[in-house]
Amino acid sequence: MARVYRFNQLGGPDVLQLEELKLAPPGPHEVRLRIHAIGLNRADVMFRRGTYVLQARFPSRLGYEASGTVTDIGTGVTNFRVGDEVSVLPPDDPGVYGTYADEMNIPADSLIHKPPTLSFEAAAASWMQYLTAWGGVMHACRLQRDQYVVITAAVSSVGIAALEIALHAGAIPIAVTRKSDRHDVLRKMGIRHIIVSDGPGLCTEIEKITGANGLDCAFDAVGGPFLAELAAAMKPFGRIIIHGYLSNEITSFPVQTAIRKSLTVEGYFFAEILRSRTLRNDASGFLLEGMITGKLNVMIDRIFRFEEMPEAHRYMESENRSGKVVVIV
Known part of the structure; x- marks a missing residue:
């Protein structure tokens, strides 16, 4: 079983419901990821409200970013192994592959190896804003x-x-x-x-x-x-x-x-960057070099616990932030 935040109607932070869902083995070209940290974005808030460029289909997951450890791999996965530490690149549809969970199956193409110099918190809070x-x-x-x-x-x-x-x-x-x-x-x-x-x-x-x-x-x-x-x-x-x-x-x-x-x-x-293999490689090369050398430093404003997700969303809607909000699992 995995703990997953979903919502069944548009609205404020209180529409987020923590549920337990059965997690099947990873399918072909998928990996199972044990999530350690989740990066929150304004897009998550807009998606929950129904004001984003993408619309939710209920029941809907949400969340664009996370970091964690690979615990299982499906057939056809060659670039990741059990035990690898990774970041989740923003998925095309957060309603399907939303990262607000303690464990999930996700396509291997949506992952990138985490540099050992980055904490799980920083690795979960980097890719959405830096790719954008x-x-x-x-x-x-x-x-x-x-x-x-x-x-x-x-x-x-x-x-x-x-x-x-x-x-x-x-x-x-x-x-x-x-x-x-x-x-x-x-x-x-x-x-x-x-x-x-x-x-x-x-x-x-x-x-x-x-x-x-x-x-x-x-x-x-x-x-x-x-x-x-x-x-x-x-x-x-x-x-x-x-x-x-x-x-x-x-x-x-x-x-x-x-x-x-x-x-x-x-x-x-x-998303146009991730849909192009050339642009994705150019972006990830530039950004990883910047993160490893310290020229790019993710600014984390505040950290919440997984059980505090609605409270984290309320804080996201405030005007008092400078940098990212992170949820640790």
Whole structure:
């Protein structure tokens, strides 16, 4: 039997129910994983509420990240052995392969070996935000050394990951946040350019930093009035990559600015990185090197116990976080 969190209706944290489910032997190309730690993401909260890009089918599991130890393997698995320590890469459908469990069967292709220098907590809290950030900043934005990149929602886990990756790539990141009290977090990371903004006036602040060079790209999690402001600050042929819609305001497309400057405005979803073997290998190579050398350091905000999952979700919905929330099993 495995202990698994599922939910049967959309709603708040109290819809999460801890159940005991019979766990069959791993099927072909699957492994059985004993989970030690689970990384929580804003996507988990949105999936539970019904506001995410994917919709739950009840009864639904949830959860994108975890780390643990392989305890059994199915036929056809050649790259993992019993006893291997691994991280779970975000699955296509968290309703089917959700990681909120103490044990689960999962396709071997969804796993990556855990570097011995990473704790289980860090290994469970790395891949969702770093894959999202790498795909947006390095792949979609095509960021180059010495280019300016704006990263909105900068103190979120994805925002922090994107800032780290931009620094690692030799670019010049500009952090945009609504939270003036989190500047110490960003300064400790080595971020020199920080803007506090809700949208209006953002273009002027960006231009003070970029000067005649102009803004090369933006990795935006907000939408709403930010999009027009980012477009106005862009240099010709700049790229705006939208990966979220945190704003409650309507996002209007700045068509005249986009035409005049030949801008690219592109929606982005992390799954495109995992669906491509080439992109997955490029991303994992870059990220593992950064994690092993210490250039990428997952920031864990708070740790909860497995039995405290609803409480962990309530904390996820607060505005007081800087970094990841982790649940230990």
